[in-house]
Amino acid sequence: MQKKAHIVKKVIPGSIAEELEIEAGDRLLSIDGTEIEDIFDYQFMMQDSYVEVLMEKTDGEQWLLEVEKEFDEDLGIEFENGLMDVYRHCHNKCIFCFIDQMPPGMRETLYFKDDDSRLSFLQGNYVTLTNMSDHDIDRICRYRLSPINISFHAMNPELRCRMLNNRFAGEALKKVDRLYEADIRMNGQIVLCKGINDGEELAYSIRRLMEYMPVLESLSVVPVGLTKYREGLYPLEPFNQEDAAAVIDRIEGFQRECFAAHGIHFVHASDEWYILAGRELPEEEREIAAAEALEYEKAKRELAGKNAEIDRRSKIANLYCKAFEKAIMLEVSEENVRIWTDCCRMRENEIADNAKEAREIAGYFIEIAEIIEDKILPSGYFEEEGDDDDDVEYLGFTE
Ligand code: SF4
Numbered sequence: 542m543q544k545k546a547h548i549v550k551k552v553i554p555g556s557i558a559e560e561l562e563i564e565a566g567d568r569l570l571s572i573d574g575t576e577i578e579d580i581f582d583y584q585f586m587m588q589d590s591y592v593e594v595l596m597e598k599t600d601g602e603q604w605l606l607e608v609e610k611e612f613d614e615d616l617g618i619e620f621e622n623g624l625m626d627v628y629r630h631c632h633n634k635c636i637f638c639f640i641d642q643m644p645p646g647m648r649e650t651l652y653f654k655d656d657d658s659r660l661s662f663l664q665g666n667y668v669t670l671t672n673m674s675d676h677d678i679d680r681i682c683r684y685r686l687s688p689i690n691i692s693f694h695a696m697n698p699e700l701r702c703r704m705l706n707n708r709f710a711g712e713a714l715k716k717v718d719r720l721y722e723a724d725i726r727m728n729g730q731i732v733l734c735k736g737i738n739d740g741e742e743l744a745y746s747i748r749r750l751m752e753y754m755p756v757l758e759s760l761s762v763v764p765v766g767l768t769k770y771r772e773g774l775y776p777l778e779p780f781n782q783e784d785a786a787a788v789i790d791r792i793e794g795f796q797r798e799c800f801a802a803h804g805i806h807f808v809h810a811s812d813e814w815y816i817l818a819g820r821e822l823p824e825e826e827r828e829i830a831a832a833e834a835l836e837y838e839k840a841k842r843e844l845a846g847k848n849a850e851i852d853r854r855s856k857i858a859n860l861y862c863k864a865f866e867k868a869i870m871l872e873v874s875e876e877n878v879r880i881w882t883d884c885c886r887m888r889e890n891e892i893a894d895n896a897k898e899a900r901e902i903a904g905y906f907i908e909i910a911e912i913i914e915d916k917i918l919p920s921g922y923f924e925e926e927g928d929d930d931d932d933v934e935y936l937g938f939t940e
Pocket of ligand 1: 631632633634635637638639640641654655656669
């Protein structure tokens, strides 16, 4: 089967790629013998001090490049497709879709309905989770892709299915549990539609989403955008001044509750609500409440500390994944060890040093096995996790 190839668009001057004579138009075929699915595979595979990069030159010749570099040093290549994969389109037909309401005759790309968790991480796009597979979630957790921005709209599964016109949209909410358990930072959004997901449904959604704090860092509530190009679409009504005031009051009630409990407001009404209600924007109010602002800054610093900790944990997890992946690829036999020492033209003292190092590395793996067997597995962590799953409830709605 033809390998998935990634075309080089540009080589950064002074980079390793330039030194290796990689040029625009060349195609990346694999790294360390592994085909690259997308930019995240590429970044992950590149985190090593030695990589073997298989390139195909424009004349079809293949070059296997052995690269020694700093652990997190980049090759300095820009690819034609920044994502290194096709963009995933959404599987929904939301009753409020802004793309369905665009005027005709505009640029083709403006009509593309994306729903791709990788773009959430790269560009801040929002995803609905409806086309996110277990494989995608595994990769998000493994590569520590965060934050993931999620369009929730409703936490009532049945209502969410109706709003997104997708029978899997309610079930998809369970994926949030996996992201939460893996400590993947998230931000949420609710597009509010009058008489559909507002009122008590909004209160229910906010309360359910508060359970994911602080991993779910914030929740924005925005009014549905309606244009004049709605012919044949689901009938939606615009909000009026009174509705906007009620939405703000409800959200500010939750903000006070969140602030008292966690030191952050968590849920935010977008500026449109304040403009529509004829009220001052909340930022101005917060400037007046100096004491509260100080508390807010303190909470933000604490959150930043938590994020730094999440980043540190990601680096360690990456390193362990990498070490295991590489070790498993080794087929240990006398013949292979001889090939290694011969091909690398090792001198006797180098071979002896490598034997010493191999014993040290083996020692690390034995230590890892002992920690897993003696500390992690007997700790009961997995039984507790299973119990939590049973607690997921959907308040009287069945799918
Ligand atoms: S997820 Fe919904 S709103 Fe977003 S592009 Fe798809 S149909 Fe439109």
